[in-house]
Amino acid sequence: MSLMLTPSGKMDDSIVPGVSPQVFSRADFAKVADFTHRKSGIVLSEGKMMLVYSRLAPLLRRCKCTTFAEYLALIEEDQNQAIATVAALTTNHTYFNREEHHFEHFAKHVRGDLVAKALSKQPVRIWSAGCSSGEEIWTLMLTLLGPDRIEGKQIAKSKLVALASDLAEHAVSAADAATYQKDAMKEISQALLDNWCKADGDTLKIGPEAHGLVRFRQLNLLGDWPIKNTFDVIFCRNVMIYFDHPTKERLVWRLANQVRPGGYLYIGHSERVSGQAAELLEPVGPTIYRRRGA
Numbered sequence: 535m536s537l538m539l540t541p542s543g544k545m546d547d548s549i550v551p552g553v554s555p556q557v558f559s560r561a562d563f564a565k566v567a568d569f570t571h572r573k574s575g576i577v578l579s580e581g582k583m584m585l586v587y588s589r590l591a592p593l594l595r596r597c598k599c600t601t602f603a604e605y606l607a608l609i610e611e612d613q614n615q616a617i618a619t620v621a622a623l624t625t626n627h628t629y630f631n632r633e634e635h636h637f638e639h640f641a642k643h644v645r646g647d648l649v650a651k652a653l654s655k656q657p658v659r660i661w662s663a664g665c666s667s668g669e670e671i672w673t674l675m676l677t678l679l680g681p682d683r684i685e686g687k688q689i690a691k692s693k694l695v696a697l698a699s700d701l702a703e704h705a706v707s708a709a710d711a712a713t714y715q716k717d718a719m720k721e722i723s724q725a726l727l728d729n730w731c732k733a734d735g736d737t738l739k740i741g742p743e744a745h746g747l748v749r750f751r752q753l754n755l756l757g758d759w760p761i762k763n764t765f766d767v768i769f770c771r772n773v774m775i776y777f778d779h780p781t782k783e784r785l786v787w788r789l790a791n792q793v794r795p796g797g798y799l800y801i802g803h804s805e806r807v808s809g810q811a812a813e814l815l816e817p818v819g820p821t822i823y824r825r826r827g828a
């Protein structure tokens with residue numbers, strides 16, 4: 535039986551006058567879930583049926599598809615629309631200073647060596663993998679530039695490069711735009727805000743010193759990574775929670791190999807390092823790992 539999902543999010547077996555809901559059957563949902571899992575690793579449980587409908591219905595309309603079956607056929611052929619579909623189904627929830635113990639660890643145990651390396655003209659590389667709208671990479675960059683404006687300006691001119699990537703183009707664009715409500719940044723110290731952000735009405739914009747350090751890229755972590763070098767630090771937090779176990783293990787193994795020996799991997803509070811990667815990574819704090827062999 536096909537279920538009708540109304541735009542108000544209620545399931546109904548009848549057509550609601552005037553709102554012309556799309557027919558979205560459980561079989562359609564299963565196909566969308568399978569497609570999303572194949573393309574991104576994200577697992578969609580049946581409880582997400584309403585959410586999937588409400589996120590995809592506007593895409594169907596835009597592509598002038600009248601049924602989900604038609605839309606599913608389209609996205610199997612059209613790579614751009616496939617990416618847009620999966621991006622629409624991502625969860626981009628994030629905030630500044632999330633899991634603050636990670637930034638405290640970084641400031642206390644990692645930053646000093648990275649700054650010394652950067653100021654002695656050696657390359658330093660940082661990756662926020664699954665950066666969403668940028669709160670993670672900007673918390674990290676402001677922590678890195680630090681409270682001393684003269685030192686921060688020197689770091690900003692160094693060979694330190696950060697990569698911020700996400701599967702969802704809309705998230706990457708927001709990260710690059712780097713403009714947030716003041717209230718959203720209240721967990722960042724006033725000294726860091728004064729040093730590295732510019733106020734404009736109710737918003738704060740990340741200033742050129744931090745912005746100049748970051749490159750933005752749309753990247754599916756399940757696909758190929760066009761990345762040659764290893765990183766000193768990788769943050770990949772609250773991305774794997776949406777994946778099944780084998781996908782998590784494969785990703786954490788790839789991330790472990792992408793960290794240089796002696797470098798650090800930070801993962802989300804409910805995520806774990808398991809499988810082969812555990813041999814490469816030594817736990818050095820809650821959900822903080824250091825690659826062995828420095």
Ligand SMILES: C[S@@+](CC[C@H](N)C(=O)[O-])C[C@H]1O[C@@H](n2cnc3c(N)ncnc32)[C@H](O)[C@@H]1O
Pocket residue numbers: 573574575576624625626627628629632663664665666667670699700701702705753754755756770771772773776802
């Ligand atoms: C909940 S947000 C986490 C953001 C940030 N790392 C944090 O911890 O606050 C998860 C992000 O992972 C991204 N994501 C999900 N699957 C992905 C994949 N296969 N490749 C790259 N990014 C993915 C989503 O688009 C989303 O922006």
